Amino acid sequence: MPLFGRSTLLKRRNDVIPEPVMTVGIVVRPVLQMDFEGDYELLDGSGILSGHAEICLSGGSVVLQCGSFRQTAVEEIALRPIDPDRGSFILHGVTIGARFHWEQSEDQRFSGGVRLRKTVDGILAINVVPLEEYLASVIASEMSSDAPGEFLRAHAVTSRSWILAQREKMRRNRPARQLPFTDDGETRLRWYDREAHHEFDVCADDHCQRFHGITLGRTPAVTRAIAETRGKVLVAGETICDARYAKSCGGISEPYENVWDPVHVPYLVSNVDAEPRPPLPGAETEEGARAWVRSLPDAFCNTADPDILRKSLRDVDRTTADFYRWRVEYGQEEFAALVARKSGVDFGPIADLIPLERGPSGRVKLLKIVGRKRSMTIGRELEIRRTLSPSHLYSSAFVVVKRRNGDDVPAHFTLIGAGWGHGVGLCQIGAAVMGARGYAHEAILRHYFPGTRVERIY
Numbered sequence: 001m002p003l004f005g006r007s008t009l010l011k012r013r014n015d016v017i018p019e020p021v022m023t024v025g026i027v028v029r030p031v032l033q034m035d036f037e038g039d040y041e042l043l044d045g046s047g048i049l050s051g052h053a054e055i056c057l058s059g060g061s062v063v064l065q066c067g068s069f070r071q072t073a074v075e076e077i078a079l080r081p082i083d084p085d086r087g088s089f090i091l092h093g094v095t096i097g098a099r100f101h102w103e104q105s106e107d108q109r110f111s112g113g114v115r116l117r118k119t120v121d122g123i124l125a126i127n128v129v130p131l132e133e134y135l136a137s138v139i140a141s142e143m144s145s146d147a148p149g150e151f152l153r154a155h156a157v158t159s160r161s162w163i164l165a166q167r168e169k170m171r172r173n174r175p176a177r178q179l180p181f182t183d184d185g186e187t188r189l190r191w192y193d194r195e196a197h198h199e200f201d202v203c204a205d206d207h208c209q210r211f212h213g214i215t216l217g218r219t220p221a222v223t224r225a226i227a228e229t230r231g232k233v234l235v236a237g238e239t240i241c242d243a244r245y246a247k248s249c250g251g252i253s254e255p256y257e258n259v260w261d262p263v264h265v266p267y268l269v270s271n272v273d274a275e276p277r278p279p280l281p282g283a284e285t286e287e288g289a290r291a292w293v294r295s296l297p298d299a300f301c302n303t304a305d306p307d308i309l310r311k312s313l314r315d316v317d318r319t320t321a322d323f324y325r326w327r328v329e330y331g332q333e334e335f336a337a338l339v340a341r342k343s344g345v346d347f348g349p350i351a352d353l354i355p356l357e358r359g360p361s362g363r364v365k366l367l368k369i370v371g372r373k374r375s376m377t378i379g380r381e382l383e384i385r386r387t388l389s390p391s392h393l394y395s396s397a398f399v400v401v402k403r404r405n406g407d408d409v410p411a412h413f414t415l416i417g418a419g420w421g422h423g424v425g426l427c428q429i430g431a432a433v434m435g436a437r438g439y440a441h442e443a444i445l446r447h448y449f450p451g452t453r454v455e456r457i458y
Helices: 131-142 149-172 220-228 286-293 306-312 332-343 381-387 428-436 441-448
Strands: 021-029 031-042 048-058 061-066 069-073 076-081 088-096 104-111 113-119 122-130 181-183 187-190 232-236 325-331 350-358 364-371 375-379 398-403 412-418 453-456
Touching: 021 031, 021 088, 021 131, 031 113, 031 122, 048 122, 061 076, 061 113, 069 076, 104 122, 122 131, 131 149, 131 220, 149 220, 149 232, 149 428, 149 441, 187 381, 286 350, 286 398, 286 412, 306 428, 325 332, 332 350, 332 364, 332 381, 332 412, 350 398, 364 381, 375 381, 428 441
Parallel strands: 187 375
Antiparallel strands: 021 122, 031 048, 031 076, 031 088, 048 061, 061 069, 076 113, 088 104, 113 122, 181 187, 232 453, 325 412, 350 364, 364 375, 398 412
16 A cells, blocks of 8 residues: 555445545644654655654745755655654644643654645644554544553544544545534534545544644553554444544433434443443433532543543543533633634623533533623533633533623533543543453454444454
């Protein structure tokens, strides 16, 4: 299989396919600073280089300067290591957690090839890497590489399934299907699926799957998890599963159709994150949601075990301490300014937040914002989280508490919520707890993706 370019997975009974090669969008900058460690060759055969390089746009072309070596191309410069086992490159100033509360910048190291492509925003760096190498970084970037081994295996199968399902979806749906969107001044309803990328298969940040190259190193546990699940995916019928995951479901998973795309997916449904499973608590109602988020029911992801959290969460994620149950507080002036900035709508002072529709996990699907100047109903889940937070609200499973000081608008809003993320599919913290308690990765996958099976396709 060629190192560069897309590879298409077509799942047919009894097919044996080669390991796919991934193209991963890392960063876009007007000027890229890179360090090539080991010798890299240009694919057009025009040279070999190593050391520090600067890449920019000049005269409408991509220009790479590395010491005395200079290369110019109209659209793209592509390089690969002469020795794949020894070559790597460092990209400086890569943003991680873009627009989330943990956003930061760091230098990251990558193996494999690199494409340096012209875009309207500058130079796009694309890492070209075999799928299993990509996954080794994903499971060490999404969670700690010291997490329980069975959890790492479950995550490897989940992540492998998700990316292959996205590639197949993009192959089938070109040009990409437009998701429903309404904005008529009174209602703003936006669906967010994992919007397709056109220059590469998948991006490197939380929008798709965290991928930090080989920056984090590899533990024996990660190496084993990838090797022992090589080529394994979740399958429903004859289709590779679109296996979603989030950090913490808050005790109940949310159906796919309430978050990503208005299509029912039978293995992405709502269940309590416990075994044996108790019945759903009725959190779709306002009374039920208030009782749910104000309680601390037993669930796999309801853990404060410092050893499990230390071994399972990366340092950047352990700054989020209250993920199972949380609260956010706003004064009226601060809140009105925030909502106006994030929505682009001047509501004036905020008089009320009214959940109009909830899912089984208590996540708000439709929210009416009532202001002195105007009102608007917004949805779905991600649009609500983006509107009510400087970055992203932990989840949309929240209830609203208002405090008044004699005025006709509240002086203070408190959002009391449950979970961290959209809550669809595998609950990462819950799955880590299951792994720590001795559940095999197949059992973890059955718990979060009912009615599926694991198959090895390469």
